[in-house]
Amino acid sequence: MATAADAMVARVSDRPGPHPRAMPLIRRYREDDWPALGPILHETFAAGDTYAFDPATSLAEIHRAWIELPAATFVACTPEGRVVGTYYIKANQPGLGSHVCNCGYVVAPDVQGRGIASALCEHSQVEAITLGFRAMQFNLVVSTNQRAIRLWQRLGFAIVGRLPNAFRHRSLGFVDALVMYKVLAS
Amino acid sequence: MATAADAMVARVSDRPGPHPRAMPLIRRYREDDWPALGPILHETFAAGDTYAFDPATSLAEIHRAWIELPAATFVACTPEGRVVGTYYIKANQPGLGSHVCNCGYVVAPDVQGRGIASALCEHSQVEAITLGFRAMQFNLVVSTNQRAIRLWQRLGFAIVGRLPNAFRHRSLGFVDALVMYKVLAS
Numbered sequence: 001m002a003t004a005a006d007a008m009v010a011r012v013s014d015r016p017g018p019h020p021r022a023m024p025l026i027r028r029y030r031e032d033d034w035p036a037l038g039p040i041l042h043e044t045f046a047a048g049d050t051y052a053f054d055p056a057t058s059l060a061e062i063h064r065a066w067i068e069l070p071a072a073t074f075v076a077c078t079p080e081g082r083v084v085g086t087y088y089i090k091a092n093q094p095g096l097g098s099h100v101c102n103c104g105y106v107v108a109p110d111v112q113g114r115g116i117a118s119a120l121c122e123h124s125q126v127e128a129i130t131l132g133f134r135a136m137q138f139n140l141v142v143s144t145n146q147r148a149i150r151l152w153q154r155l156g157f158a159i160v161g162r163l164p165n166a167f168r169h170r171s172l173g174f175v176d177a178l179v180m181y182k183v184l185a186s
Numbered sequence: 187m188a189t190a191a192d193a194m195v196a197r198v199s200d201r202p203g204p205h206p207r208a209m210p211l212i213r214r215y216r217e218d219d220w221p222a223l224g225p226i227l228h229e230t231f232a233a234g235d236t237y238a239f240d241p242a243t244s245l246a247e248i249h250r251a252w253i254e255l256p257a258a259t260f261v262a263c264t265p266e267g268r269v270v271g272t273y274y275i276k277a278n279q280p281g282l283g284s285h286v287c288n289c290g291y292v293v294a295p296d297v298q299g300r301g302i303a304s305a306l307c308e309h310s311q312v313e314a315i316t317l318g319f320r321a322m323q324f325n326l327v328v329s330t331n332q333r334a335i336r337l338w339q340r341l342g343f344a345i346v347g348r349l350p351n352a353f354r355h356r357s358l359g360f361v362d363a364l365v366m367y368k369v370l371a372s
Contacts, residue, residue: 048282051282052279052280052281052282052283052284053280053281053282054280054281054282054284055281055282057280057281093238093325093326093352094238094239094240094243095238095239095240095241095243096234096237096238096239096240096241096353096354096355096356097238097326097352097353097354097363098238098240099354099360100349100352134351134360135349135350135351135352137349137352139279139325140279140283160347160348160349160350160365161346161347161348161349161365162346162347163286163321163323163346163347163365163367164321164346164367164369165320165321165369166279166283166286166321166323166367167282167283168282168283168285169282170282174285174320177283179346179347179349179365181349181350181352183350183351
């Protein structure tokens, strides 16, 4: 059955862009995705330029953080079924802050620039509303990650905070991080 | 042996103020503090106006969050040895964000306004530097908690972000939360 999120992904993917759009299928993570997904996450975190995870974080620790702890994890697949992206969704705070969710997104390096991150983020916003969240917060957007910042802004996120030198970039040293936020329901 | 943190607390406590200063002794938490400390935390969180913890959070969950998960927990005691306040300190993010710490502070309701929160915060800043942290971040300062905001500002914290309706205040409903930040070392 096509869901509202599926329809939204189709719309995003139909937009003309500088690269071929990947038309990803986004579905719930299954444990047999891990052999494909684990290395994408591991490679991303090892680069040390976008996520706080220690670049030496093990696959087991990544599995715990990306699969076990969140409320849900999704993957994006090519029409051929190759896993090329993922996001998790979870409450950003307990109890009286639990109506705000937090998501993380990763796209395989060789398919970036084709709208997959955008499709994942739009999917996650629909999923967030389905799960009852009222807003989405990114706690540590690395200020040098300009492509991501522009993308989140295009998708309706505002920069609501700036954390001086809060990220130790693997090649650039200490750089600022941004807090970004989007109200999903009023 | 008197530490730098002890000296700082003495200085803070010597300041003239509208209320008698408590001259708290601040020391590491010990497990036999729990019968006195647990109820102070439980009562604070049950009020639902300053911390995100669900007001119904159990003592066992509070113990885990305040004692077991942080890097360290401290208590403030009166000269007679009564536990009247506490703070925890922990890394705010893993890996490449782990040079920024996060602390939480609680003072027993009947001794508020006597400089104990101020003493705890100054102590925590010294402790943070000792532990190798370079900055301190508060992720969810409830915007209606004006006394705390003024105190953190007086102690050098800046408001670096504002999260719309990010806190579900038990009596006021959804209110904004602030992100506050202080660089401790350059």
